Amino acid sequence: MLFLSQLANALVIGTLYALMALGLSLIFGVLKLVNFSHGECLMVGGYLYYVLATTLKLPLSISLALSLPVLFLFGVFLERSLLRAPYQRRMARYDEYVILVTFALGIFLQNLALPVFGPYNRQAAPLFKGSVRIGELVIAGDRLTGALVAFLVIGILLFFLYRTYLGKGLRAVAQSPGAAAIVGIKVLRMRAVAFGIGITLAGVAGALFGPIFLVNPEMGTSFAVKAFVIVVLGGMGSIKGSIVGAYILAIVESFGSILLPDPSRALAYKDAYGLLLLVLVLLFRPQGLFGEKERRA
Amino acid sequence: MKRIFPALLVLAALLFPFFFRDYWLYVGIIGLYYAILASSWSMLAGQVGLISFAHAAFAGIGAYTSALLVIHGGLSIPLAMAAGALAAAVVGLGIGALTLRMRGPYLALTTLAFSEILRIFITAEYQLTQGSIGLKVPLILDGNKLVCYYTGLALFVLTLVVLTFLIHSRVGLLLVAMREDEDGAATRGVDTVAYRLIAFVVTSAFAGLAGGYYAHVVGLVSPQMVRIGEMGLILAMSVFGGLESLLGAALGAIFLQTLTEYLRIFAEWRLAIFGALVLFTLKFAPEGILPRAYLYAERFMDRWLSRAPR
Amino acid sequence: MMLTVDQVTKNFGGLQALSSVSVSFRRGEFVGLIGPNGSGKTTLINCITGLYRPDGGAIRLGEETISHLPPHRIYRRGIGRTFQISKVFNRLSVLDNLRIPALTEGRLRRHEVQDRSREILEQIKLEHHGKTNAENLSGGQRKLLELGMIMMTDPRFLLLDEPFGGVHPELKSQLEDYLCRLNREGKTIVLVSHEMPSVFRICERLVVLDHGVLVTDGSPEAVRSDERVINAYLGGSYDEA
Numbered sequence: 001m002l003f004l005s006q007l008a009n010a011l012v013i014g015t016l017y018a019l020m021a022l023g024l025s026l027i028f029g030v031l032k033l034v035n036f037s038h039g040e041c042l043m044v045g046g047y048l049y050y051v052l053a054t055t056l057k058l059p060l061s062i063s064l065a066l067s068l069p070v071l072f073l074f075g076v077f078l079e080r081s082l083l084r085a086p087y088q089r090r091m092a093r094y095d096e097y098v099i100l101v102t103f104a105l106g107i108f109l110q111n112l113a114l115p116v117f118g119p120y121n122r123q124a125a126p127l128f129k130g131s132v133r134i135g136e137l138v139i140a141g142d143r144l145t146g147a148l149v150a151f152l153v154i155g156i157l158l159f160f161l162y163r164t165y166l167g168k169g170l171r172a173v174a175q176s177p178g179a180a181a182i183v184g185i186k187v188l189r190m191r192a193v194a195f196g197i198g199i200t201l202a203g204v205a206g207a208l209f210g211p212i213f214l215v216n217p218e219m220g221t222s223f224a225v226k227a228f229v230i231v232v233l234g235g236m237g238s239i240k241g242s243i244v245g246a247y248i249l250a251i252v253e254s255f256g257s258i259l260l261p262d263p264s265r266a267l268a269y270k271d272a273y274g275l276l277l278l279v280l281v282l283l284f285r286p287q288g289l290f291g292e293k294e295r296r297a
Numbered sequence: 298m299k300r301i302f303p304a305l306l307v308l309a310a311l312l313f314p315f316f317f318r319d320y321w322l323y324v325g326i327i328g329l330y331y332a333i334l335a336s337s338w339s340m341l342a343g344q345v346g347l348i349s350f351a352h353a354a355f356a357g358i359g360a361y362t363s364a365l366l367v368i369h370g371g372l373s374i375p376l377a378m379a380a381g382a383l384a385a386a387v388v389g390l391g392i393g394a395l396t397l398r399m400r401g402p403y404l405a406l407t408t409l410a411f412s413e414i415l416r417i418f419i420t421a422e423y424q425l426t427q428g429s430i431g432l433k434v435p436l437i438l439d440g441n442k443l444v445c446y447y448t449g450l451a452l453f454v455l456t457l458v459v460l461t462f463l464i465h466s467r468v469g470l471l472l473v474a475m476r477e478d479e480d481g482a483a484t485r486g487v488d489t490v491a492y493r494l495i496a497f498v499v500t501s502a503f504a505g506l507a508g509g510y511y512a513h514v515v516g517l518v519s520p521q522m523v524r525i526g527e528m529g530l531i532l533a534m535s536v537f538g539g540l541e542s543l544l545g546a547a548l549g550a551i552f553l554q555t556l557t558e559y560l561r562i563f564a565e566w567r568l569a570i571f572g573a574l575v576l577f578t579l580k581f582a583p584e585g586i587l588p589r590a591y592l593y594a595e596r597f598m599d600r601w602l603s604r605a606p607r
Numbered sequence: 608m609m610l611t612v613d614q615v616t617k618n619f620g621g622l623q624a625l626s627s628v629s630v631s632f633r634r635g636e637f638v639g640l641i642g643p644n645g646s647g648k649t650t651l652i653n654c655i656t657g658l659y660r661p662d663g664g665a666i667r668l669g670e671e672t673i674s675h676l677p678p679h680r681i682y683r684r685g686i687g688r689t690f691q692i693s694k695v696f697n698r699l700s701v702l703d704n705l706r707i708p709a710l711t712e713g714r715l716r717r718h719e720v721q722d723r724s725r726e727i728l729e730q731i732k733l734e735h736h737g738k739t740n741a742e743n744l745s746g747g748q749r750k751l752l753e754l755g756m757i758m759m760t761d762p763r764f765l766l767l768d769e770p771f772g773g774v775h776p777e778l779k780s781q782l783e784d785y786l787c788r789l790n791r792e793g794k795t796i797v798l799v800s801h802e803m804p805s806v807f808r809i810c811e812r813l814v815v816l817d818h819g820v821l822v823t824d825g826s827p828e829a830v831r832s833d834e835r836v837i838n839a840y841l842g843g844s845y846d847e848a
Contacts, residue, residue: 034402036409082580091583099348099405100536101579107529108572115565221525225413228406236401268421275414278407282395286403467710474696474707481694483678484656485687485756486711490677 004137006254012139012147014250016205016212019150020223021230021242022157023201029174029237030194031083033098037106038202039224044109045071045203046215047117050124060127064149067207068200075199078105079192088188106220113217126211146208153204154243157197161239170194174237202227222271229274233281235291244289252277303544314446322442324558326514329449330356331550333456333507335534336543340460341500343540344469346476347493350528351392351408354415355385355501357523359508361419361426364434364518374437378509385505386498393497397490400479404497412523419520431519434512445514452510453547456503460543463499472496526568533571536578539585548587608669609633610655610686610764610795615664615674617650617819624650625819627664632764632797637790639810639827640799643840646816648799649691652766656688657681679711687757688766691799693749695756697742701733704741704752709759723759730785731755732778746773751782758789765789766797771805783809807831815839 020042027035035041048070052063082101086094126142127149161167172180173190181187205223206215213219230249234241256273260266281288314322338352359381366377392411396403419426426432438444463469475482475489483489512518521527530553538549553571560567582589611631617624625647632638640648653659655666657678666674673681687708696704705724709715715723728734731751736744741752750770757765770786771779779802787809790796800806806813806827813830815822817839823830830836 034406036405082576085580093346093583095402096342096346096348097579097583099402100342100532101576103348103350103405104529104532104536104572104575104579107526107532108569108576111526111529111566111568111572115569221413225410228410232403232406265421268417272414272417275410278410279395282399282403282407286399470699470703471707471710474699474704477696477698478694480658480678481690481696482707484658484682484690484694485708486679486682486760487707488677488679488711 002258006258007251008137008139009143010250010254011247012143013254014247015147015150015154016208017226017230017250018243018246019154019208020202020205021227021234021246022154022239023198023205024227025231025234025237025239025242026170026194026201027198028231029239030170031079031087031098031191033083033095033102034228034231035195035198036099036103036224037109037220038198038227039220039222040106040109040113041071041075041199041202041220042206042209042223043113043215043217043220044074045206046124046210046219047113047122047206048203049207049210050122050215053124054122060125064127064204064207067203071200071203072196074203075196076192078199079195083195084188084192087191106224110217110220117217119217121214121216122210123214124207124210140212142211146212150205150208153201157201158239166193225271226274229278232278232288235288238288238290241288241290249274249277306544306548310450314443319442322446324554326442326445326449327511328551328554329446329453330507330511330514331531331534331554332547333449333453333510334504334531335538335546335550336453337456337460337500337503337507338531339535339538339540339546340464340543341496342535343542343546344464344476345472345493345496347397347497348402348405349408349497349501350405350525351389351412351415351501352504352531353525353527354408354412354523355389355504356508356511356527357415357419357518357520358385358388359505360434360512360518360522361432361508362505363509364432364512365425367435367513368432374435374513378506378513381509381512382502382506385508386502389498389501390494393494397493397497409525412525412528416520416523419523426520429520431517431521434516434518436516437513440514440516449510449514452506456506457543457547460500460503463496468492468495529568529572529575533575536575537586539588541584542588545585545587549585552587608763609667611667612651612655613665613667615651615654615661615666617647617654617659618662623819625654625661628816628819628821629664630814630821630824632795634763634795635790635793636795637787637809637811638795638797639806639813640797640816641801641803641806641813642816642822645818646839647819648816649768650819651816652688652768652797652799655681655766656686682708682757682760682762683711685763686766687760687762687764689750689753689757689768689770691768691772693746693753695741695744695749695752698740700738700740701728701744701752702737705756705759708756720759727755727758730758732781745775747775747778750774751778762794764795764797766799768799769801770798771800771802779805 024035024038045067048067049063052058052066053060086097091097126145128141128145130141132139132141132144161171169185170190172185173187177187226249230245231242233248234245252273253270257266257270260269313325334352334356341347341349362384363377363381366372366380367374392407396407420429437448471487471492475487475492479489534550534553535546537553539545557567578586609631612628614627614629615625616627628651642648654661657676661674665672668684673684702724705727706720709720709723728737731754733748733751744752750773754770774782783805786796798806798810810827813827814824815830815836822835822839823833
């Protein structure tokens, strides 16, 4: 029974992890950079949903739906203001710049949320309260709806990437910006769109995590670390890898916490299993499960 | 001006305790901690092109190692501090060996994950570390501020001298070459992974040393030391002061540390302000605000001197 | 000592850049490696020098397999190369550029490095540019500097990727003479070039690649009349190419 409930929990949490990791992966694929503010963008999504639903008292589904375009525009704004110009003028030390600037953005957002919302934990209402019973297995409603919405969003994303013109354009830029530009794809616009979608995915994950865990200014860091572990595990920039990696991490965390006898330690170290996984991947398969092998010169 | 400037700085640093006592002297003591961290981090980020987010974590490792060795091992403080630097170097060697083989942002990713897990570890292992309450640590000479200050100054100068020597050595030349063209260096016999590893381990060791110093001048170490926000602070100082110069980054540290004191009333906004400052700097003066200001000052001086009657 | 490429295959995504290429270079040979654009010449050199790891097959130096070694180890075994687009260290002076390979060897002393770099500077006609930053050199001078860099450690094999590109015609004949002299001194040279007149003049053996496949391998005379080669170049005449 314990096994079954842990597994169910892992699948639910894994779907949410996949959502945020896909955002990171999409950004890496198209813009060739790791968004070190990903966790904080997730936090922004969490607060956005909280403010819409609790402070403005909008219906929950509308709050969620409304946060999508806001997050997308937020992402596009960030790309325009911080990332576009250095890319365009082929700035020296660009690789280091994007790491520094996204990390600094994360620090900024996190410490902006601190005085604005206070250090307290907030909890937004979930779309569906109560719980669902399948035999002896009980799944809390907030988790189940969270996973279902995440599942839906991932489905839409995959359809978008593989079946629509714009999505194919994004994948073309990810594979070869030069070739994409030659066939008339607007590379700069694709980069902005990819960043916008990536931030939206992180933000939606934050909104869905909000009711399950709690929303606070520092929530981003641990989620960001998880997302990093997932994309390295799955292979940087691989869509398939991000999804598979997310479930692997969720399963490892879920069952890992049973292994430690001391419950308070087990809870504390739940986040540490990711690092263990990361070390193993770097040792034995540094390119990740679905990544292309690249030789370090 | 190029030669006079550092000489003036050294003189000012040496005379500082004669003009500032107690509170501001203490600010100076902490400022030196950040100056060591910022200058060693800027060496890594600016000269070698490696972004590590574990610099604060390495300081934490140095601090806890040194503190625990003094408390439980009965080691003398200087010896324990050296051990703290060594511990940081060893952990740095492990992380570096794991991540520096690959191209791409693996070091940044792994060091960030490592910092976060280190914080969890320090908080959770209450029996060893006193968790988030913090560990009380014996002070250098019972906390004589003058001694603390000059210890910090000596360590800071040591950091600058060793790192500057490294930059101008054979290793430094190879690091510059690697940064200019990685494949070019590798196909002319440069073991790029090994030299990157050397730079990472050496700078991490200085972070560990700074951590040990911090532990024994403040008297309390807590998981706060290894928060991501601390790393953000180190980054802000280095970027503000200019990543390309060790001294610039150190001045950035002292400048922002002083600014912090004036921003006391906005305490909770402090890191948001610094974050915005970094974004602003990276966007408009990526070489750093202080180098830009220095340039303007130099130009102004030149113009003023040429106008003055002889 | 023989450098052997044994059935080496290299893929990029769906593209097979090298398919089961086998060729060997004997000591003291002067070999031209030719073929149309995209035929896999540079890929082969990248595989030999460790920048790419072959997907199949092996590369051996004498008895030792070197295809799993990182680039710097392959270099230290005496295989030096230049690049199609020169890889020099722009913000370093010409002399510092020359020092780089010598510093990593570890067996040269400081004054030996200095003497050697003076000597090389003269050979590559850059004696007045020792203190110039590499970024201020002309395209041809950068090519020469690259060659000079690897000559610092006196490798047995020189793999030269388009060494004549951008080199002034006058300098070009001097460079040809220099390469011939090095070859006479015992260096094995593999020359990738589109400058057919030069290739046919100085190489004693030609290896032709097309679409990742080794088309032919033989004396310049034999290659010149080989139909497959003519087809590979779309019927173009070498003397004009």
